[in-house]
Amino acid sequence: MGKFIRLKKGFTINLAGKAAAKIGDSGPADSVAIKPTDFQGIYIPKVVVKEGDTVKAGSPLFHDKKLERIQFTSPVSGEVVRITRGEKRALLEVVILADKQVEYLPFKKHTVSEIANLSVEGIKSQMLDSGVWANLVQRPFGILADPSVTPKAIHISAFDTAPLAPDYSFLFKGQDHFFQTGVDVLKKLTPGAVHINIHNASDLSTVFSQAKGAEVNKFSGPHPAGCVGVQIHHIDPINKGDIVWTINPFGVIQIGKLFLQGIYDASKLVAITGSEVKNPQYVKTYTGASMKSLTANNVAAENVRYISGNPLTGTHVGKDGYLGFYDHQVTVLPEGNDYEFIGWITPGANKLSVQRAWGLFSFLTPNKEFTLNTNTHGEPRAMVQTGVWEQLVPMDILPGHLIKSILAEDIDEMEALGIYEVIEEDLALCEFADVSKHNVQGILREGLELIRLS
Amino acid sequence: MKFLRKQLDSVKHNFEKGGKWEKYFFAYEAFETFLFTPNTTADAKGAQIRDAIDLKRLMMTVIIAMLPCLIFGMWNVGYQHHLATGQTGTFMDALVIGLVKTVPIIIVSYAVGLGIEFVFATIRRHPVNEGYLVTGMLIPLVMPPDIPLWQVAVATAFAVIIGKEAFGGTGMNVVNIALTARAFLYFAYPSQISGEVWTFLGEGVKPVAGYSGATPLAIAAASTGNAATDLSSFGAGWADGMYSVWNMFIGVIPGCIGETSTLMCLIGAFILVFTGVGSWKIIVSVFAGAWAMGLLLNAIGTTPFAQLPAHYHLVMGGLAFGAVFMATDPVTAAQTETGKWIYGLLIGVFTVLIRVFNPAYPEGIMLAILLMNVFAPLIDYFVVSANKNRRLQRATV
Known part of the structure; x- marks a missing residue:
């Protein structure tokens, strides 16, 4: 049995525009993009497709010149329509026009008992070739996991405490079998434990809490209790010379599907959140989906910011941008590009502060939802x-x-x-x-x- | 407001890169951001939303916390004047006398200090930091009402240039700037800031019989060399109940403009702690240190001053003002949470030690805080080392 850690420090930012627990319609899945800039620690990405090529879900798009075994693959089947480059011809994104019906590049299928007997090298090469490897993040530095190292442990944070974060038990409902298989596979990559860190209060679906063969640790407390780095610090801290890997439950499920069904399945649920969203809810889409399709007919205002990720760590990608590889959340917030007359002294209950020097009486309304802009x-x-x-x-x-x-x-x-x-x-x-x-x-x-x- | 904004926008291009007053950009920026919070938005990567608080708000909160001390101090200047000259006057009369004596000191302090800040910001091309808003108010509050204005100007200039700008400006100074100004006067012009300067009498006015402008600390210090002095009559003073604990707590005694009233300092402390701007750890530990040291001296001391009840130390002199407004300066205090306890405790201990054992300087809090300002980085060094060692002990390589 794992540990139970109560955290006191932190601050939960309560914003307006939380996603309702329902799956809405997204716009037509037009184009998706994979952006090398999403992957920390990538050296020089080398593109292996040309504009006009047709690809299947799981076909390689580019790889890194240094860690060349890691393939970055297409989340959907379709046609490569654009390869965008920036300064010094640095690769910015590979855009694929999605087919209506996704065709999968076949990988090797395994039964549960076969997986138990797979060699570590066999597991690694299937993960590397299919594109699921990029889900593994290596600490220290938070970079792409190096396939040639053996990590001390693998940590999975099974809840998100960031503002407007999606509810993981909704996001991964009914995926128990794939998640368990993913954990079984990951267990082979480390001599240490696979840690699944769950939130104490959540009336969790059994996806995470019933996983076998892993250490299930419980956490309670405000944000950043859901950040995997905080969890590692309390379970098994990283010392100089240690290497650990972290992975989001989505990646674990992707690994499970890869080994059970032989496909690279990049379909995911994404929470569309934020005060500027008319109808905050979840939509079913693919890794790298376009903001246009995700927020179609759901944002009224013009002067807004489209953020891939949550408001604390996300990236401002713009209305024409694409969802980041690791993100399960889109946040649309009002831009704060206006002046405010003596705004630093004007009293107001509509701004949020960690400190009482601003919201002196904010403790009277602990559950108030704030609408914050980007000022x-x-x-x-x-x-x-x-x-x-x-x-x-x-x-x-x-x-x-x-x-x-x-x-x-x-x-x-x-x-x-x-x-x-x-x-x-x-x-x-x-x-x-x-x-x-x-x-x-x-x-x-x-x-x-x-x-x-x- | 639109009119103001338009005016600002219409001159802004002159201050921006390539404009004719380009080098005064940060002076312009200081005024612009004072009037309007800027329209800057968060970077594309990272936190997309930001806390509503900024340095202006923080500093303004400290100034609000100082207002009770300031207003009471102004009134007390007039009250002491009436008391010493045997006149009677209403509350408003006293306040007006206080205003006349105090406001010029405040104006000089702000004018000189902010002037230097703007000059340095322009030369060094960095934004004007709001720290001086607080310093500029602290300096008048630790001055006697009779201080010559040119001395205020010289002390402010010395403190801002040598105490702060020489170290790199706001956030980099080692010692508290307001106390540097006071210490400068203390050593450079001792006759205007010690002895019987604490009561404003006015030109050619004769004080009442038996008048002595001494502060309680001065009386107590004078007793040190003279073991025969009986401090049991301490509370009597030249006027009825002049130096009773209650009077010292309320603050109707001679002293610096802002520091006499322990009660007003506690109101300020409440504002600082409730808003989270000042560290309650420092405030509590300064009082605790002074009281503990007072008790210890009661147990082992032989002089009458050492035998003074420990709680007297808490209401006498500037201990409360120093603990609440000076010791809590985040730049010069210890920066680690554990360090803050040690830092405050030692300030309290040293204050009482200096008061009781140093015959030259009756007031100890100023020197104690300046001393601990210098030692705060050392305290932090040990606290941070302990943190590093905990990490090292886990490691295997």
């Missing part, structure tokens, strides 16, 4: 305040000192202060709450890259 509410300033970030990171880590050591580019200090244990999402709340409006997640990534590439 920064202030200008970059020197670091002055202390003690607030520490209240938002439920780990034995000093975020203020860590960020300062990164700004000083002091690698020894970063290591000593625990940079290996965190990636952007773990400190996202610090960026939200920062009085001095620092780009905390960006700074952290710079520090991680400085160490990784040195």
Whole structure:
């Protein structure tokens, strides 16, 4: 039996526009895109298709020049219509026009008993070839998992505490069998444990809690309790020299389907959320779906921001953009590109703050849902305040000192202060709450890259 | 508001890159962002929403917390004047005298300090930080009402340039700026900031018989060399019940403009702690340290001052003001949560030690905070080292 960890620190941002537990119609599935920029740690992606080629679901689109065994494959069948390149011809996205009926590239099927006898190398090559490998994220650094290493453990966070996050028990309902098979496969990749970290309060579907052969750990507490980095810190922390892998339940289910059915199935449920969405709900679509199809006839306002992911760690992709590889959520928020007369002193109950210096009486309305825009509410300033970030990171880590050591580019200090244990999402709340409006997640990534590439 | 916005927009291009007043951009930015929160939005990657709070709001909260001290202090200037000269006056009379004495000091402090801030921001091309909004109010509050204005100006300039800008500006200073200003006057012009300067008498006015402008601390300190002084009559003073614990708590005693009233400081402390702007750990631990040290001296001390009941230390002098507004300055205090306890505790301990054992300086809180400002990074160093060691002990390589 796993551990039960109660977390106290953190802050749950309660926003308006949570997805209702129903599956709505998405627009016509027109085009999907796979973006190399979604994959942290990719070196130089090398495209293997040309515009006009037809592909099946699971056909390779590109691979990395360094980790060339990892194939990035097409989520749907169809025609490659556009290969977008940016500065210095860097590959930005491969766009595929989807067929009405998806055709799958066949991979080897296995029965449950066969899977138990598969060799590690056999498992790895099937995962690498089919495209499911990209679901594995390696810590430290939060990069694509290197197939040549053996991780200390594999961690699966089975709940999401981010603002407006989808409900995983709805997202993965009825996938018990595939999830269990995925866990069985993953168990072969590590000599350590596969940890499934579930939320204590959720009346969970049995998908996660009944999984066999894994350590099931329970967590309670506000965001970022659902961040896998926070969970690892409390279960089995990453020390210098350790390597662990993390994977979203969606990836585990994809692995299960690959080995049981022999297909790369990239269909997924995505939560369409945010205050600007008329009808916040779930839609059934594919990895890399276009924002247009996801939000068709569901957004009224013009001056809005289309975010792939949640409002804390997501990416502003624009109305014509595409869903990120790892995302199960689209958030549409009002843009805050307007001035506000003496907005820093004007009292108002419609803005959210971690600190009571803003919402003095916010404790009277604990369940209020806020409609927030993307305004920064202030200008970059020197670091002055202390003690607030520490209240938002439920780990034995000093975020203020860590960020300062990164700004000083002091690698020894970063290591000593625990940079290996965190990636952007773990400190996202610090960026939200920062009085001095620092780009905390960006700074952290710079520090991680400085160490990784040195 | 639209009119204001239009005016700002119409001159903005002059300050932007390539404009004719390009180098004054940050001076312009300071005014613009004061009037309007900017229209900047979150970056494409990362947090798409941001907390409503900013540095302006934070600093304004501290100023609001200081208002009770300021208003009470103004009234007290007039009240002490009436008391010392034997006149009677209404509440408003006292307040008006206080306003006349205090407002010029505040204006000088802000004008000099903000002027230097703007000059440095322009030269160094960085935004004007709002930290001085608080410092500029703290400096008048720790000055005697009779201070010459040119001394306020010199002390402010010294504190902002040597205490802050020399270290890199807001957020980088080692010692508290307002206390640097006061310490500068303390050592450079001691005659205007010690002795009987705490009551405003006015030109050619004769004080009442038996008048002494000494603060309670000065009386207590004077007793140190003279073991015969009986502090049991301490509460009497030259006016009826002048230095009773109650009077010292309420603050109707001579002293700096803003620091006499423990009660008003506690109201300020409540605002700071309730809004989460000031660290309650520091405030509580300063009081705890001073009280504990007072008790210890009661047990082992031989001088009358050492025998002074420990709770007197909490209401005498500037301990409360220092604990609430000076020690909690986040830039110069310890930055780790554990460090804050140690930092506050030591400030309290040193305050009482300096008061009781140092014959030259009756007030200890200023020197204690400046001393601990210098040691705060050392305290943090040990707390951070402990954090690092916990991580190292887990590791196997």
